[in-house]
Amino acid sequence: MKPKQMTKPSPFTPHMLESIRKVEATRGVRLQNEPRRLSADEKRVLLDEFHPDYGDKGFSKIEIGPNAGEKAPKELTALLHSKSRISGLDLDLNKIDFDTDVLIIGGGGAGASAAIEAKQAGSDVLIVTKLRMGDSNSMMAEGGIQASDKDNDSPMQHYLDAMGGGHYYNKPELLKHLVMQGAEAIRWLESLGVMFDKHQDGTMMTFPGGGLSRKRLHACADYTGAEITRVLKDEVSNLGIKIVDYTAAVELILDKDGNAAGAVLMNMLTGEYLIARAKTVIIATGGAGRMHYHGFPTTNHYGATADGLVMAYRAGCNLLYQDTIQYHPTGTAYPVQLFGALVTEKVRAVGAMLINVEGEAFVHPLETRDVAASAIIRECHSHKLGVDIPGGAGVWLDTPMIEIIHGEGKIASALPGMLRMFMNYGIDMRQTPVLVYPTFHYQNGGVEIEASGNTSRIHNLFIAGEAAGGIHGRNRLLGNSMLDVIVFGRLAGQSAAKAAKTAKIGSLTLNHVKEYESQIAAAKLDTGDISPILLPKYTRDVNFGKFQ
Amino acid sequence: MQEMANVYFDGKHYQVPSDLTIMTAMEYAGYQLVRGCGCRHGFCGACGAIYRIKGENKPHFALACQTKVEEGMYVATLPFFPLAHRDYDMEEIKPTEQVMMEIFPEIFACVGCNSCTKSCSRGLNVMQYIAYAKRGDYAKCAETSFDCVACGICSARCPANISHTLVGLLARRLTGKYILPPAGHTAQRAADIAEGKFDAAMTKLMAKSKEEMKELYDNRDFEK
Ligand SMILES: Cc1cc2nc3c(=O)[nH]c(=O)nc-3n(C[C@H](O)[C@H](O)[C@H](O)COP(=O)(O)OP(=O)(O)OC[C@H]3O[C@@H](n4cnc5c(N)ncnc54)[C@H](O)[C@@H]3O)c2cc1C
Ligand code: FES
Numbered sequence: 001m002k003p004k005q006m007t008k009p010s011p012f013t014p015h016m017l018e019s020i021r022k023v024e025a026t027r028g029v030r031l032q033n034e035p036r037r038l039s040a041d042e043k044r045v046l047l048d049e050f051h052p053d054y055g056d057k058g059f060s061k062i063e064i065g066p067n068a069g070e071k072a073p074k075e076l077t078a079l080l081h082s083k084s085r086i087s088g089l090d091l092d093l094n095k096i097d098f099d100t101d102v103l104i105i106g107g108g109g110a111g112a113s114a115a116i117e118a119k120q121a122g123s124d125v126l127i128v129t130k131l132r133m134g135d136s137n138s139m140m141a142e143g144g145i146q147a148s149d150k151d152n153d154s155p156m157q158h159y160l161d162a163m164g165g166g167h168y169y170n171k172p173e174l175l176k177h178l179v180m181q182g183a184e185a186i187r188w189l190e191s192l193g194v195m196f197d198k199h200q201d202g203t204m205m206t207f208p209g210g211g212l213s214r215k216r217l218h219a220c221a222d223y224t225g226a227e228i229t230r231v232l233k234d235e236v237s238n239l240g241i242k243i244v245d246y247t248a249a250v251e252l253i254l255d256k257d258g259n260a261a262g263a264v265l266m267n268m269l270t271g272e273y274l275i276a277r278a279k280t281v282i283i284a285t286g287g288a289g290r291m292h293y294h295g296f297p298t299t300n301h302y303g304a305t306a307d308g309l310v311m312a313y314r315a316g317c318n319l320l321y322q323d324t325i326q327y328h329p330t331g332t333a334y335p336v337q338l339f340g341a342l343v344t345e346k347v348r349a350v351g352a353m354l355i356n357v358e359g360e361a362f363v364h365p366l367e368t369r370d371v372a373a374s375a376i377i378r379e380c381h382s383h384k385l386g387v388d389i390p391g392g393a394g395v396w397l398d399t400p401m402i403e404i405i406h407g408e409g410k411i412a413s414a415l416p417g418m419l420r421m422f423m424n425y426g427i428d429m430r431q432t433p434v435l436v437y438p439t440f441h442y443q444n445g446g447v448e449i450e451a452s453g454n455t456s457r458i459h460n461l462f463i464a465g466e467a468a469g470g471i472h473g474r475n476r477l478l479g480n481s482m483l484d485v486i487v488f489g490r491l492a493g494q495s496a497a498k499a500a501k502t503a504k505i506g507s508l509t510l511n512h513v514k515e516y517e518s519q520i521a522a523a524k525l526d527t528g529d530i531s532p533i534l535l536p537k538y539t540r541d542v543n544f545g546k547f548q
Numbered sequence: 549m550q551e552m553a554n555v556y557f558d559g560k561h562y563q564v565p566s567d568l569t570i571m572t573a574m575e576y577a578g579y580q581l582v583r584g585c586g587c588r589h590g591f592c593g594a595c596g597a598i599y600r601i602k603g604e605n606k607p608h609f610a611l612a613c614q615t616k617v618e619e620g621m622y623v624a625t626l627p628f629f630p631l632a633h634r635d636y637d638m639e640e641i642k643p644t645e646q647v648m649m650e651i652f653p654e655i656f657a658c659v660g661c662n663s664c665t666k667s668c669s670r671g672l673n674v675m676q677y678i679a680y681a682k683r684g685d686y687a688k689c690a691e692t693s694f695d696c697v698a699c700g701i702c703s704a705r706c707p708a709n710i711s712h713t714l715v716g717l718l719a720r721r722l723t724g725k726y727i728l729p730p731a732g733h734t735a736q737r738a739a740d741i742a743e744g745k746f747d748a749a750m751t752k753l754m755a756k757s758k759e760e761m762k763e764l765y766d767n768r769d770f771e772k
Contacts, residue, residue, distance in 0.1 A: 193721030202729030
């Protein structure tokens with residue numbers, strides 16, 4: 001690739017430039033010395049003290065519903081304690097705008113995979129999505145997708161890595177399905193025309209990653225998610241599946257027997273409410289990065305506001321591990337225009353180390369994400385060895401090491417997206433390191449699912465992708481989310497299509513929304529807000545000047 | 549004092565901090581974005597923007613989320629452009645020279661004006677990848693178009709009505725499916741798993757207690 005604007009003045013401050021010289025001075029020695037990996041005990045101490053999940057700050061108690069008494073990030077609790085968007089509206093549920101077998105809420109990787117499978121199983125499928133089809137976290141995945149398809153690797157090895165990475169909280173049946181379907185998922189994507197990075201004989205190039213004991217990460221340069229998502233999206237179109245863009249689901253509709261039977265939709269552009277009736281429903285609404293838990297910036301797309309969790313919870317589903325969030329260790333810390341944007345883990349996988357202001361490597365670059373993120377937080381706030389940036393601190397990610405290890409041109413070929421992103425702001429990551437700080441990346445938990453992608457509490461309701469909880473325990477490994485999106489997306493599509501064959505829809509009702517609201521009132525919780533929020537509000541208050 | 553810039557959204561004047569991107573500057577100006585904003589990090593192509601600097605003649609093409617505002621910038625956004633999607637069955641089509649002609653015949657009407665390349669928000673050589681597609685060199689077309697985010701600006705500028713991004717997508721799918729050598733080991737592993745070859749070992753692993761599992765995890769070997 002040729003980055004567009006090559007000649008811009010250096011954007012670094014004198015303090016940063018001075019620190020860069022220290023990073024350069026230690027590089028030669030560091031290239032010869034891999035930092036030590038932490039022991040299990042050292043990791044526990046580090047996490048306890050510095051990982052945002054491990055304290056009570058920023059959390060509050062959920063007071064009503066299936067998870068009452070448990071903690072959640074306070075922003076999520078507020079969503080669960082807020083009124084419905086359709087509160088007090090008299091919607092006519094007999095005026096059906098869309099009638100379908102399988103309703104899929106969300107147009108990311110999980111929604112698209114589910115749609116393809118459900119359609120191929122003979123169902124009539126409708127996808128509704130809040131922004132445009134494909135505008136999603138799936139489109140943004142950079143690093144890659146895991147699968148154990150090499151001789152030195154096995155589903156068992158993959159299982160072990162994910163189970164330890166998830167701190168042994170993963171639901172065993174779900175994790176088994178994930179790892180046993182890994183090779184099949186990659187085969188399927190290849191057969192749809194996804195361009196994986198391969199050697200000349202067709203062998204997949206596989207990369208190492210944090211917490212992975214084998215090189216198991218399959219990639220499409222650093223556009224893995226974009227490449228997968230655009231192919232899936234194209235296939236959805238080719239199969240003639242109906243897609244309704246700019247249309248959010250705002251509540252689930254149940255039938256009189258308490259089974260999922262559709263959703264209330266809202267046209268994002270006009271505000272018009274629409275009724276979709278369906279024999280089965282799949283929630284594939286993704287993550288929550290735009291809720292900015294604990295005040296962190298995020299890597300997530302604009303629509304990541306936990307809508308699916310709110311809708312399912314109100315209808316009676318329980319959440320699992322809603323209190324665990326993945327902070328990606330390397331969000332961009334500087335320049336301000338890129339604040340929070342992801343620097344893919346692949347950058348560390350191919351050799352870049354994490355370095356403090358004095359030029360010292362302070363953690364093994366391939367520790368699991370929670371450990372690496374905590375180490376950076378400690379380095380900046382406890383050791384005071386971060387690099388000053390406007391409004392905070394960050395550490396260096398020593399990217400020039402990549403070119404020294406692998407030869408010139410490696411960054412352009414393996415990380416074209418990253419190179420372009422920084423080059424736009426006059427930072428050539430081949431020549432200088434880049435500044436990073438943890439960023440809100442992934443919601444480890446979600447609506448608890450069972451073995452066929454279903455929920456245990458509501459019939460004919462399935463959850464897939466980042467909105468689902470249980471597969472990854474309390475910490476997801478890189479590359480296991482894109483895999484989960486494909487594997488559990490397909491599974492949900494198959495299960496929903498099968499259930500739709502025998503489902504009988506009773507009369508539609510929104511009583512669960514009313515009942516939930518009376519619980520809010522009884523517990524005097526009303527936050528005065530409505531949820532799901534659908535989009536974050538970044539707009540400046542033009543009359544009173546507030547702008548974040 | 550924060551440095552400010554004078555910008556114009558849809559022709560209307562606003563003063564905004566000069567370190568904002570076009571996207572965040574619109575939010576500063578008071579827009580609640582619904583269209584024209586997807587990933588906010590340069591991947592999805594929802595935020596195509598066309599701008600001209602006051603006093604200059606030449607238009608510029610960019611992603612609003614990736615581009616800093618400049619003094620005197622007149623901005624129009626392109627949240628959507630009606631591309632001409634054609635349905636095809638990947639199992640039936642093959643990477644022959646005719647297949648492009650059949651699915652996207654309009655590429656042969658390319659007049660070579662290079663407007664597509666000049667307007668690419670990602671700096672790609674768009675006209676070149678269309679040329680590769682015409683020639684049936686799908687691997688080259690795939691490689692050259694790989695970083696496309698489908699903002700659609702090129703199609704808005706094209707006198708031959710080409711949906712460039714879709715041409716690149718078809719070339720990439722043909723390349724991924726038919727031209728790159730297949731990953732035999734992946735298919736083999738998938739088949740082995742389906743036949744149950746790993747079932748016993750998996751059952752055995754899953755039967756381990758948490759303590760045993762921890763022991764295995766903490767002492768596992770790492771591929772170098
Ligand atoms: C920058 C970045 C990089 C990543 N890199 C990797 C990686 O390298 N490897 C990996 O395995 N994982 C990675 N991940 C994680 C992974 O990409 C996501 O977890 C995964 O894509 C989630 O897929 P999904 O289909 O569940 O959700 P998404 O892809 O986010 O799709 C959700 C969809 O639902 C829509 N939606 C939301 N609410 C509503 C509503 N109320 N009504 C209708 N539609 C709605 C959204 O608009 C969106 O289209 C990355 C994530 C990010 C953000
Ligand atoms: S919003 Fe996705 S590219 Fe700008």
